[in-house]
Every structure is written in C-alpha cells, then in structure tokens.
C-alpha cells in the first residue's frame with residue numbers, strides 16, 4: 041500500500057536526536073486525535089517523546105525540536121472527509137517513514153503537494169492565508185479546523201520573518217495574519233496584490249500598519265483589543281511597583297553583597313498610598329490600571345486625553361486635567377495612549393521638566409511616545425525619580441543603550457500582554473477576525489478605517 045502512495049503530506053512530526061518521533065503534546069494540534077495511532081506497529085516510534093512548549097525542546101531527549109516542529113497545514117478534521125481513512129493512514133505512514141530515513145527540510149513541504157487531483161482542486165479553491173509568525177495554538181487550531189482557508193506560516197516565534205521572504209510569501213494571498221513586528225505598508229501591500237482583502241493583526245496596537253494604504257485598497261483590518269486588557273494592566277502595576285520600590289536594585293544588592301546592616305533610608309522608594317496617579321490617554325487599559333491601583337489607597341486619579349472621556353472617567357472617579365497639570369500633579373504618571381503622529385515623542389523634555397523630582401514615569405504603550413534622550417536626561421539629572429518602560433525604540437533596545445546604565449530605570453522586553461491565556465486569546469481573536477472578514481461578515485474587533 042505504501043509504495044502506491046508517493047506523497048509529501050502535512051502531518052505534524054518532529055525528529056529528535058535519536059531519530060525517534062516526537063509527538064507534540066498539545067491536543068489542539070491533533071483535532072481528530074493523533075494520527076500516529078493509525079500507524080502499523082513496525083512504523084510506530086519506539087519511544088514516545090513530547091514537545092515541551094516551555095523549553096521548546098523534546099522533553100524526552102532534550103533536543104530542541106521547534107524548528108522541525110511542523111503544523112499540519114490542512115485541517116485534519118477535513119482530510120478524512122476527503123480521503124478514505126486507509127489512504128490517510130498510508131499518508132501518515134509514508135511521511136513517518138520518510139522522516140525516519142532522513143530529516144526532510146520541512147519548509148520543502150507543500151500545502152497540497154501530492155494530494156490527488158480532486159483534493160488539490162478543492163484545497164486550491166480555498167482562500168490563501170499567510171501567517172507571519174508561529175502564533176499560539178488556539179488561533180492555528182481555529183484556522184485549521186475551519187476548513188475555510190489554506191494557510192502557510194513563518195514557522196518560528198524566535199525571529200521575525202525576513203522582509204524579503206515576507207514580500208515573497210504574501211504574493212497573491214487573500215488574507216494575512218501579522219504581529220506587531222511586521223510593517224504593513226505600501227510596499228508590502230503592492231507585493232501582496234489585489235487578492236488581499238483582510239488583514240488581521242494579533243495586537244491591540246496598530247502603529248505598524250499603514251492605515252491610509254489599507255483604506256485606499258479597501259482592505260479590512262482586525263485587531264485584538266480587550267482580551268489583553270487585564271494582562272497589560274496587571275503588568276503595568278507590577279512595573280510601577282518594581283520601579284517605585286526599587287525592587288531590581290534591591291535584589292541586586294541582596295545577591296551581590298551590598299546588603300549590610302539594616303539602614304534607615306537605604307533603598308527607600310515612593311508609595312502609592314495617598315498619591316496622585318496620572319493617566320496619559322484614558323482608555324480600557326487606563327481604567328483597568330486605575331481599578332487595580334485603587335486598593336493601594338491612591339488619593340486621586342487624573343487623566344488627560346484629546347478630549348474628556350466622562351463615561352470611562354466616572355468608572356474610576358478620575359478628573360480631566362491639562363497636560364501641564366498632569367505633569368505637575370502626578371506622583372505616578374502612566375502612559376496608556378496609542379502611538380499616532382500626534383502622540384509621537386509627546387513625553388519629552390517639556391513634560392519631564394514639569395514633573396516632580398519624586399515622581400515615577402511608567403510606559404507600557406509604545407516606545408515612540410517617549411523622547412528617550414530627554415528621558416535619559418530627566419532620569420540622570422534627578423528631574424524625575426524613576427521610570428519603568430515595557431516598550432522602547434528600537435525593540436529590542438541595544439544592551440549598550442544609555443538607559444540601561446541607570447539604576448532608576450527598569451526596562452522590560454515588551455511583555456505587557458505576555459500571559460499564556462492572553463496570548464492564546466489574542467491568537468484566537470485574530471483567527472476569528474480573519475475568518476469573519478473573509479466571509480464578508482463584521483469582525484469581532486475591526487478597526488474603523
């Protein structure tokens with residue numbers, strides 16, 4: 041039977057050092073159950089290893105397998121409808137046999153390569169989607185099980201797809217899923233061509249998208265607000281406390297012998313109790329941050345924005361103030377606005393010079409809203425007491441950057457929404473936005489262009 045079937049198929053397998061087959065442990069990758077169960081015993085792996093999603097390596101033989109870890113491109117739930125189960129078993133077996141002889145470069149696999157004509161025709165009539173990143177499993181599962189699309193993806197989460205490859209891969213696609221590292225501009229949209237109708241970004245921010253170009257071409261855009269609000273608010277509070285109570289300095293001192301006797305003013309910081317917290321850009325995230333800070337006995341919340349936002353403000357009893365008042369009154373100033381041409385470098389010398397020298401500046405929105413040279417000056421001169429940044433320009437911030445030399449500056453690598461549940465929810469929302477967009481239906485979260 042196996043000789044008859046000369047196919048490359050799209051089953052998820054990976055090979056560890058000992059050439060045993062590692063089975064991905066995530067059930068979502070096997071919507072119809074792990075197809076390896078169909079294998080004849082002589083082809084079954086001797087050892088069953090699992091994919092350790094945290095370590096990104098085979099948990100059995102400890103070999104990093106993520107590069108060889110391939111998702112099935114075809115919906116596994118759809119394939120059995122198209123093929124007889126015997127043939128399907130044969131396909132799996134053949135793929136496994138090939139894998140055991142030699143590691144075939146997985147990117148040489150084609151989506152429909154080798155499938156019988158009818159199946160190829162059916163597959164090729166499905167809208168084509170390119171995904172610029174190995175996004176979390178929830179989203180891939182939704183796309184895979186929908187049976188509505190065929191997709192190809194940049195099979196890594198560790199490095200972004202190179203621009204040249206991206207420009208190649210988007211040619212002729214009907215829809216695109218991207219993350220915030222991909223600049224979606226005229227060049228990319230031209231490379232994609234007129235088939236592109238839907239863009240779904242797995243992010244709440246959209247400063248990486250050229251909205252004007254997208255609008256001009258009638259491309260609909262989905263994004264992922266709300267599902268990340270809790271995670272971002274939580275991280276903002278953590279960063280604020282880490283900065284104001286000098287936790288990084290403190291752990292460093294404890295670890296490196298700086299911890300002498302108990303001292304009366306050593307490592308003192310600033311507390312939230314009785315403080316005024318200012319929010320620059322009041323939206324869902326600003327409200328969620330304030331709700332979390334309130335139990336710390338904050339005295340007053342103030343905010344500024346392009347205009348008062350009474351409905352949101354009433355949720356946290358926040359007072360609308362001017363930018364100058366925000367700067368001069370805030371003990372803690374947290375930036376929550378989107379990066380737009382209007383907000384670029386809005387946190388600059390002018391703002392810092394009006395802040396108290398006991399105040400703490402926090403930014404979890406986008407690095408572009410801060411003039412980093414001015415911030416360095418304000419921190420190193422003692423104009424402000426400290427800063428906590430989850431976002432910078434560029435990202436990653438080079439380790440030689442002057443901000444890294446300052447004890448009163450805490451820098452995180454853009455992790456505000458980085459919880460497993462939130463990243464999966466973002467992935468799922470991005471997938472659902474895309475499918476709805478392709479069907480011509482309203483997306484769950486769509487940008488008004």
Ligand SMILES: O=CC(=O)O
Pocket residue numbers: 220242243244245246268457
């Ligand atoms: O920064 C993260 C996002 O925009 O989702």
